Amino acid sequence: MKGKIIILSAPSGTGKSTIITSLMQEPDLHLGFSISATSRKPRGAEVNGKDYFFLSEEEFQKKIDGGEFVEWEEVYAGTRYGTLQSEVERVTGSGSHLIMDVDVKGALNIKKRFGNDAVAIFVMPPDIATLEHRLRSRGTDSAETIERRLAKAEFEMGFAPQFDTVVVNDSLPRAVAEVADKIRAFATCGIEAVCRR
Numbered sequence: 001m002k003g004k005i006i007i008l009s010a011p012s013g014t015g016k017s018t019i020i021t022s023l024m025q026e027p028d029l030h031l032g033f034s035i036s037a038t039s040r041k042p043r044g045a046e047v048n049g050k051d052y053f054f055l056s057e058e059e060f061q062k063k064i065d066g067g068e069f070v071e072w073e074e075v076y077a078g079t080r081y082g083t084l085q086s087e088v089e090r091v092t093g094s095g096s097h098l099i100m101d102v103d104v105k106g107a108l109n110i111k112k113r114f115g116n117d118a119v120a121i122f123v124m125p126p127d128i129a130t131l132e133h134r135l136r137s138r139g140t141d142s143a144e145t146i147e148r149r150l151a152k153a154e155f156e157m158g159f160a161p162q163f164d165t166v167v168v169n170d171s172l173p174r175a176v177a178e179v180a181d182k183i184r185a186f187a188t189c190g191i192e193a194v195c196r197r
């Protein structure tokens with residue numbers, strides 16, 4: 001494996017996808033996005049094969065049975081998400097660093113598997129009221145889905161101390177700059193450089 005692994009986790013609505021989209025515009029970071037597979041339906045302007053590989057329950061199960069996942073989780077009841085081995089190979093084999101958006105359990109499993117070749121960054125919302133506002137103004141989820149995601153946020157935030165580092169997404173440009181700095185430090189000097197920052 002040439003490229004390293006950058007893991008971002010956060011409660012739904014914190015801004016992971018927005019931060020990753022900005023980071024992908026910075027060519028000096030040499031990032032390739034790990035396109036996860038999911039059994040949930042596309043929402044908003046999401047595109048199959050770009051945002052996710054959208055699979056039926058049966059297709060997802062087939063890939064589990066075929067050993068195609070590095071990890072997978074049922075993040076919300078009845079909805080599964082997973083990282084494909086083929087995505088890890090596609091990106092790291094090309095020399096780019098693999099950036100992935102996974103839930104807290106997936107993040108810790110990937111850290112366990114890849115050790116110091118992976119950095120786990122927890123993105124923290126400024127507070128729960130802001131998180132709720134972001135989820136509502138994103139306008140992609142039903143009230144019930146938003147409630148379900150908010151209900152899980154405190155549980156997810158409890159995992160933050162197990163991550164290598166935490167970044168608060170208050171001002172977006174500041175958070176993007178902070179994550180970018182950490183990725184540069186990790187890529188150049190290794191995990192110790194990030195844990196100390």
Ligand SMILES: Nc1nc2c(ncn2[C@@H]2O[C@H](COP(=O)(O)OP(=O)(O)O)[C@@H](O)[C@H]2O)c(=O)[nH]1
Binds near residue numbers: 012017072101
């Ligand atoms: N374990 C795991 N979690 C994933 C993967 N892909 C996405 N997730 C997580 O699934 C959760 C829901 O993602 P999504 O439905 O896109 O909602 P969002 O977080 O509101 O954008 C988030 O916590 C993601 O980080 C994956 O491949 N593996």
Ligand SMILES: Nc1ncnc2c1ncn2[C@@H]1O[C@H](COP(=O)(O)OP(=O)(O)O)[C@@H](O)[C@H]1O
Binds near residue numbers: 013014015134135170
């Ligand atoms: N720092 C920020 N300040 C204000 N709004 C933000 C910020 N970061 C993200 N957002 C907005 O919050 C919503 C949720 O962001 P998103 O990237 O979809 O979150 P996630 O991928 O973590 O679920 C989006 O509408 C996005 O534009």
